[in-house]
Amino acid sequence: MDAIQLIYLVPLLPLIGCLINGLARNVLSKTIIGIIGSAVVFISFCISVLIFMQVSKEGFVTQNIRYFDFIHVGKLLIPFEFQVDQLTSLFLLIITGVGFLIHVYSISYMKEESQSGFGRYFSYLNLFVFSMLILVLGGNYVIMYIGWEGVGLCSYLLIGFWFKDQANNDAGKKAFIMNRIGDVGFLLAVFWMISAFGTASYAPLYNSENGIISSITALNSPAIVGITLLLFVGAIGKSAQIPLYTWLPDAMAGPTPVSALIHAATMVTAGIYMIARSNILYSLAPVTLAGVASIGLITAIVAAIIALKQNDIKKVLAYSTVSQLGYMFLGLGVGAYSAAVFHVMTHAFFKALLFLAAGSVIHAMGGEQDMTKMGGLGKKMKITYVTFFIATLAIAGIPPFSGFFSKDEILSAAFAQSPLLYILGVGGALLTAFYMFRALAMTFKGNFRGTAEQEHHVHESPAAMTIPLIILATLSIVGGFVGIPEVFVKNANKFNDFLSPVFAHSATFMSENHVSHQTDLILIIVSSVLIIVVSIWGYNKYKNYTPSPAVSENAFVKAVKNKFYIDEAYDILFVKPYRALGAFLNNIFDQKGIDGIVNGVGRSVNYGSRQLRLLQSGQVGSYLLLMVIGLLILFIIQLFTK
Amino acid sequence: MEITQILFWFLSALALFGAIGVVASKNPIYSVLCLIIVFFAISGHYVLMNAQFLAIVNIIVYAGAIMVLFLFVIMLMNLNAETEPMKNVYMKLAGVISGLTLMIVLVAALSHSDSANTLMRPGTSVGLTENLGKALFNQYVVPFEISSVLFLSAMVGAILIGKKDVVKNRI
Amino acid sequence: MNAIIITALWGVIMMFGGVFFKKSTTPKFWAIAGIIIVLLANLFEFFGHPFFNVDTKGMLKFDSFGLHFNTIAFICTLLFFLLNGKDFEKIGMHVSEYFALMFFVLCGLSILSSFNTLLLLFLGIEILSIPLYILTGSDKRNLKGNEAALKYLLMGAFSTGILLMGIALIYGGNTLGSFYIDAINLGTGNLPVLIAGGLVLILVGISFKVSAAPFHFWAPDVYDGAPAVVSSFMMTIVKIAAFVAFFRLFQTSFGAMQHQWQMLIVVITAATLLIGNITAVFQKSVKRMLAYSSISHAGFMMFTLFALNDTAKEGLLLYAAAYSIATIGIFAVIIKMSDYSIEGFNGLGKKQPLLALTAVIFLLSLTGIPLTAGFTAKFYVLMAAVKDGHQLWLVVLAVICAAIGAVYYFKVIQAIYFKDPVPGVNDEINVSSSFKFLLVVTAALIILLGFLPGLLIDWIYY
């Protein structure tokens, strides 16, 4: 019980760290700032571990901790409350654990920042951890929304961390606005929920015995479909799915550890967390689930295709993240909630690792991110190379690395739903394997293609950076073993067992069309073999990459290189019209139109004044005439109208 | 036709003729003379209606005093010639039209009044000087006194306006 | 009766005083003394002590309304004499005579506030008007003054003719054959044609006197052409006197059948409001602008005729007081200046802060800003109209016109406070401290009436 009573410390400590680092950033030395920043997260991590241990005990029931009434208006009560269950505790571990590693990594990575910039960085990073924790801890959707927007804010701040370059600011702004579009969906869903159910708290909604939702049995009722769709809009924004994914590649403008933490490991998985959290609702709305699955799948493939032709190492990873998130949504969409969450976890390990390793490379290359300018780094940066290699194996889904287990679980669930989903999913996986090995080969193999100065500069990163790499690499290797499929070992999927209470209720709605073990085994083997083949092919193809002078490309390749012109399309469809509309409304409609009318009234009074005074001709005769005419009019009114 | 009726029509015609003469004649002197004709005609009407006092007062005050005053002023200004230039024709036309319209409207309206066909009783003694004098100094003594204020102010005013100022130094 | 007799007597005294007063300032003191005596005499009568017991055969009726109105008018006149007494010398040499004529006007005013027959209405209007014809033209070498006087005279006489024709028709249509205004009261049937025709003509005749559109054409020219002191007097005291006569006649004689002729008032009111306010917007001269504004105020006062209820009565008195005091005040300031154009007021706030402040208060009152008498007055007349309950659009039109009114009054305020002075214009404004003190008192009166109108209107029910 005690650990759970300490739960408020988990988000509070990073917040304190944020305040200390932010306010005293010019006073404290960089080392102290770094230590404070990491330590608070580490303590939170320790508490999370305690909580996890308590949660994983037998007979644990979901805990609700209420602090105060946040909003209490009439019948609407939104308390400031935390909810602790298996899902929460898992996410707490991921966030604080990976977060801590990245904090440590950052101390070294950001060493060259200015004093105040360094403090600012850690302050933001702590603030992010705080927001993310609020997001997963919140006991109702409003608290979740607080964290939801909070992480968006931190993302904005960190992407635009080097604010002197307007491109970074543009990227940050884009991220925030695109997130906001999603947030609006979330917000509307909350409103709908409140107006339909009168509350936004999980406990009264999802309580398995007397929850409002739990007592509903009808599928696809309009309110629920609406709510789930709107929530999904929120998830699309936050987790960078089509059509709101374009901000994520741009978000790579931020420091690389940020990309690792926010744009790979944690924030972008908030959407998955949210849907997993609302699994009962979603299970009641198969229509939405189908939508989730299709959006996820399309995103997975499209992003993977785009990643094939990217030369910026971080962009490749970014598109890979989008693609992997697509997988997770596919998992959610086919009802494999725990598989999706499993993939969140393994993805957190290997993608954070990839980013950090890439960061190490970029660090070594003096800020260079273009892979065509790299090559042959494997010799000089052994640890980085090895860890990157492990992560690549993991993300490609090569057994027995962690990615294999989680991806396989999703794919087999997809097969159960429809073989088509499976085939497309495998296709995506093959693409993943290809571009990841391409990146690996281009970066670490072949000859060095950069400048001589860079070549001289290249070196292995310091321990503060490599240790987190090593830890994450270890996790990427072993992380999958908590969820070994039943095919191999009976009852070895500890992960599923652990999370099953969370998804227990929705499991009753899902049609249990499990794939037989044999089919599953065949599928695993086929896909693994295919992936390995493609991996080797991709590796070999780019092993000795030399930048070729402009080869005439076909239209498709060109489109891929230019990310299908999505950004440009958005620019033409939304940004430019919006600006033009603003100009039109301001210059023409408002100033000429509405204000024109207002001023026109004034002017017409003036005009009337000038005309009316002409009546005052100064001539007695005309005055008398007008008087007589007035008299006549009055006479006619009085005597001849009734 | 009774004699009063004949007289009525005759005097009416005379009055209208005179009135039109006032308006139409170019020479101001003729206008004055026409106006005097009108006054006489109206006095004739008063006599017809046995309002003898008013008939006399009308002739003394109006035809006598007032019109002489007018005549004096006109002579003083040497306006006997046809000095008046043509007024704007449209203004004239508009004036005539609106005046006639007003007349038509008034006549049309009032001819429908309940009392339009009431007979008049001309032969009463109300209009005799004695009776009116009594009324004036009994019933109407207050207005009579008050009218003195009017005259006073008119007198002061006429003097004020007519007096030639001693040249005064103005800044 | 006190007021009528004493004003007439004092007029005679002033008239002869012209012969005896040697110093040019003497007439002013006599006039002030006279108006104070008149005021006191009127107050005595108001509190039930008439000095003269004259049997008027019911031709004059001294009710509290009329006497109260007299008080207001005399207080305004007192203020006027105090503020502008010196400025009569600007008109010409015959200061004493000017005062005499003004006392005669006041006599006419006292008659108009208490008449009970059409005969005295007629006489009152004439006693009010004839001295004004002369006063308008009293600055003999000023061609504008002469022109104004002749215009006023011709049109005034013309309107008198119309008024008289109206009276004649009323007499003809009245079965009692009486000129007593309470005898005309006809109950609630249909208006007989003769009466209706007479009513229209009388309405036109008096509308002329109160400068209601479209019978207002004389007003801007005459107010502009007359000497500023006389304009101030004509625009305020004389106009409200005509209004009180208007109200008295129509309430007593035709009040019972109000709704049969209300439309006429509606038309006149709407026209007056629109023409007065809109034309004023474009004026360059403050004096002429105020002339038009006085027309617009006539429009507001027409609402009392429109409503003819108790609130209207209160409103009329309040409006008369508020409008007169503010106009007298602003004119007192204008007269001190040599350039009447709006530019002439530029930077007055810097040159003469006190004059500027009081002028602004007067202008705010004329605009009808709360906490000034002008607001309460407008409020009362509008309330009277709303209580009547008919033709509410007219009330809306009135407030729109009031907003237009703000435009031209605030042009002056802007010039006073927000614009820089034009060098060489109105540089030599010399005002005595007593004048300043009086201005402050006047402004204080405005504000006092602004939040305690009861001080004034409660006396109606005394």
Place this chain on the structure above:
Amino acid sequence: MEIKWYIFLSLTLFCIGIIGALTRRNSIIVFMCIELMLNSVNLMLVAFSKMHMAGANILSYSMASSAQIFVFFIMIVAAAEVSVGLAIIVLLYRNTRSIDINFLNRLKN
């Protein structure tokens, strides 16, 4: 004799007066036209006075006499007005050498 003929007569005179006032430019003639209007009113009043003189009783007697007294007052006022008016016209003539009302347009707009 019916009253209406007198009404018509005096109305006609009245309107002729109005027409004159509207159309003439000589201010003295305009003034005379106004006098004509006043006279038509007088005529009307006397006619009405005779109409109201229905019986020989006191009431109708005073009814009838009141109108004639009114006429008397109108005459008084007209005289006073004329004196003032002519004074003003003379004053104007002295200053401008003209009594044409169309020249009176220094004040306008």
Place this chain on the structure above:
Amino acid sequence: MLGTYYTFPELLIWIPFITGLIAIFIKNEKSVKMFALLSSIATLVVSVISLCYTDVAAHPEFFYYNNVSYVWMPYIGSSFSVGLDGMGFLLTFLTAFSYPLIFAATYKSEYKNANAFFALMLLTQAGIMGVFVATDALLFYFFWELALIPIYFLCSRWGGEKRIAATFKFFVYTFLGSLLMLVGIIFVYVHTAPVTPDSAHSFSINAFYNAALSSGQQDWLFWLFFIAFAVKIPIFPFHTWQPDVYEQSNYPSVMVLSGLMVKMGAFGVIRWILPIFPAAVAKYEHLVMALCIIGLIYASCIALYQNDLKRFVAWSSIAHLGLMSAAIFAANELSLQGVMLEMLNHGINILALWIVVDIIEKKTGVRKISQLSGLAGKSPALAIFLVIIAFANIALPLSNSFVSEFLMLNGLFDFNIWFAVFGTIGIILSAVYMLSMVQRTFFGKANVVAEQAKKMSAGQGIVLFALVVAILFLGIYPEPVIHLTQSTVTDILSKMSLK
């Protein structure tokens, strides 16, 4: 100490009024500044004490008993009666709270005729306070205008080059609006039952609530009142005066205009339209809300285009007020409660925003967004404040406006889902223009203008800090405010449903 509780509403009016009159006679600029600041602090103290004195939520009837009432014009049933209900407490507190901050934040500014300036500022405060406490329609109207006149003089006398024309338009516009309302007030008055035996009718607020008005009469009365308030708020399309006035006027006046006077409009709608004309509200609410929402999106579009910081803030304010007015007309518990919060929050946020703009202009001498760049590098403290304020303005959770906008949008959603959808578009757009502004002025490379920037004064720092604390506090724990105003909301709603 301060006498009995019912003297508070009065004190809130008289302190600024009397000190305002006194301030005219203090010729020394420094002393008049200090005097005004002290006066406003005194008002704040009174306001805070009044808040502590009673728990209105527990005693909603308090409003009707606490009001002090002097016989003023008994013959027409009007009295000088003032009282505080929850909403009144809230808004008087906002007024009392804003004034010291305004004075402190602009303490360094210099004015010609400082005595007149501060006197008018204090008189405006008296007027605004009066509007919020008046429980008599005529008194309400008095104060409504009393607040307008001094602010007109303030804006016209001290400000930019085109101020005279701009403020004049504002003045005539609002004056016309309030005159129309006056007609409405009189009409309702004529249909009230008497309260005092002396008069036939009454101007008291209760009499107005009980006035017998047919729905046909309500229809046009609604518009008479509505225009007055709509111009003040302003609701699209009555807004055109606002950007010009904000651009041309001096900062303290603009702060008062946008922070406080705007609330007078919203307050007016809640206090005087909703309970008196419920039938008309039900009839026209869709139309009006559509206007409000159009205004919200319209202003958001234009705000992005603005290059002048003051105009920018003006448009963003119009956008926020669009949402607020829409929520008022949604008239359910959530939306009204949201509006109550938003009135306070918008006051705080816009005040903070103006102070930042003022500092920028004072520091750099430039107000054009295009001429500014990279200020964050030069003054990080200001940048942090601005970012917090900007995010408060776009309703980020844990900032004050989140709660209010959440409630308002929720109320809108309950009313009509599409209004809520378009309202939330406004939220997106607010992020767009706000962040663009922050980016263009504060981020990027410091240009010549930014290099020359002077330091922010300590006083301004403290004021901004206080505001930021308020922003965060209300964002995390809005309950006190909700508690304060809930009785008003239920009262208004019950009045609406009764009729």
